[in-house]
Amino acid sequence: MTVNSNPNNHQNSNESAYKRIRIFDTTLRDGEQSPGASLEPEQKIILARQLAKLGVDVIEPGFAISSPGDFAAVQQVSRELQTVEIAGFARAMKADIDAAVRATADAARRRLHLFISSSDIHLDFQLRKSREQVLQIAREMVAYGKQFVDQIEFSPMDASRSGREFVIEMVEAVIAEGATIINLPDTLGYAMPEEYGEMFRIVRQQARGGDKVSYSAHCHNDLGLAVANSLAAIRAGATQIEVTINGVGERAGNCSLEELVMAIETRKSAIGAETGIVTGEIYETSRMVSRAMNFPIAYNKPIVGRNAFQHESGIHQDGLLKNRSTYEIMDPDAMGIPRSMIVLGKHSGRHALKHRLSEYGVKLDETQLEDLYNRFKVKADELKLVPDDVLIRLASETTATEHDPYTLTDLQVLAGTQRSRIASVTIRERDSEQERTYTGTGTGPLEAVIHCIQQAIPVAAEFEDLELHSLSTGEDARGEAVVSIVHNNRRYRGTAIHNDIILAAAQAYVAACNQQLLSVKPADNGASA
Structure with a gap:
């Protein structure tokens, strides 16, 4: 697999037989619109740094006019990330455009991303405007935005459910006013791949000036076709795909960055395309977004799901x-x-x-x-x-031989609403055959227990992650705990199952520490033993 370790040093068309696909990441804007996925401005900045490290070409950091926090986040990302193009998102309204322009003023490279609906159902029931009125707004707002930026991306929202003739008319109008990138979104995830690809071919061929602009695809996943539709757009001439990490987004989400990128990387010859994504950063980026949004990743999620590379058979x-x-x-x-x-x-x-x-x-x-x-x-x-x-x-x-260096033999936790949690843990050491009891406190019961275990087991490892999963229902439900620790840049995972989830987490942590102490496998790029 070819991995571009420097996202700012891309091959040009003379150096590669593959078409270069630009990755436009909208995790921090469209992804954040997923119910319950709201991010604090500081979280957006941290994630934007990771997206730059991942090698995305364009970041859409937020919707500047939507709130002071979003404006501040877009502004700081624009100031800090000078190697990535920043997209200022705006409705086709002067107030939105002004906010986006101000927020992205300090970006080294920026564009305006303007949108307005194009489908009759949106025009009739949402905008309550005629096609002629919408065309006029699109023309005027693209011309207005062109005063401030050279690059303007225009999206006729719900294009896949719009009449082809009207989409072509709208694309012609905005190209005439200076739009440089045309995005044809499948806003409701409605299109079939063959239909979506055909829309790109028709618009590119029939719209006046259509051969002078770049094309982008923005697909939602309501029918599970976002990646397939994005690949169809690439085959039909799109050179930019709009994605989110873990496929987060409104309703069923957006085209998943990791799925699209790995489809291209794995079937590069068949697709005839490549990206500048640093694939070694995919997993860490996925975990960061999952944690920040408090969105668990489905076990069977392609690429980054827990079962994606696990086998029981x-x-x-x-x-x-x-x-x-x-x-x-x-x-x-x-x-x-x-x-x-x-x-x-x-x-x-x-x-x-x-x-x-x-x-x-x-x-x-x-x-x-x-x-x-x-x-x-x-x-x-x-x-x-x-x-x-x-x-x-x-x-x-x-x-008839004890293998674990340490065994958890007893655990007690005192919890309450008005005090710190207090834990007591008894650990048996194999070599000395002695049991010792340790106490600790924490803001939560698990933290108190971990502090106890860290006193007992001399492993200079970082407690990296805890996953808790319910394996059954009812009052006697069992929980599975998966604990990851990092030692010398290697990950170790311990798992345990119990009706008491605190005990399960404690046992999993001890198991991870034992794994590190017992492991005889040589280090290899941080892979789990």
Whole structure:
């Protein structure tokens, strides 16, 4: 896979056989419009820095006129990120344009992104204006914006549900007034790929001046076709695609950056295109956006979902252990995704168990492996997925040897509304065979517990992340905790399942620390052991 490590050093058409696709990221504007995804200005700035590191070509930081906070965020991003083009988003209204112009004044490179509806249903029921009135507004506002900036992107909103003749008429009008980029949005995610591609071909061929401007695609995912439609637009001549991280956005979201980019990278020859995205930053960017918006990522989300590079089937696991390409078409390491390709469940085979235990330095003979496998099958039927701490415990039972350096034997937490949370944790150390009790406090019960464990286990690791998942419903529901720690630029993940989610998180943290202490796998670009 070709990775452009310098997003500002792109190949030109003479140096590459592939068409260069510009990536326009609207996570901070259209993505933030997703219900519940609101971001503080400081969060937008942090994410914008990461987007620049990811290598996007254009950032749309917000809707400047919508609030003082959004204006300030757009302004600071424009001042700070001088290597990325900044798009000032505005309705076809003078007040919006003025706000966008002021907010982006300090950008090294900027454009205005103007929009107005073009479909009859929007004109009749939302704008309550005729086609002639809308055309006049579009002309006047593009001409007005052209006084301030050279680059103007124009979007006839709901273009995919508009009459082709009117879209062409509107595109001709704004090109005549100075628009330089034409975006044909599938605002409701309604189009089929063949229809969407055909719209681009017709507009490019039939609109006067249509061959003198660039074309962009902005697709929503209501029918799950945002990526497919964006690829259809590329084949039909679009050179810019508008995306969001994790596909966030209104309703079912927007075209997902990671899915589009990896489709292009993986099938580059078939598509005939390339991007300037630094693929090694994809996973970290995805996690940052998920955390900032408090939006969990679906397990089966392509590229960045928890199951995207995990395999439970014994047949798949055996093939992967022999050669990764047997069941994976992309290299997760190249996207910064921790290597955790094998998950252990009732479909797992003996080879997978042996491989996972070898990562902890545990070796079994054939008789022991068979005994462990039988124990494992019983536990897998009970738990569905067998976490590492349970596997190690099963191995200890099989070999009559304790493998975990540390074992959590007792935990108590005192919580209340008027005081700090107080925790008490008892840890058993394998080598000394001694149990010690530690106490700690925190603003929450988990923080108090982690402070206790950190006193007990001498691992200079950063507590990076905690995921909690409900595995059942009702009063006796069990929760799965997944804890990630980082030590010497390597990630280690511990998992645990229990009815008490605080206890599950504590056990997962101890399991991650044990994994780091037991791991015999050499470091490799921060991949998980």
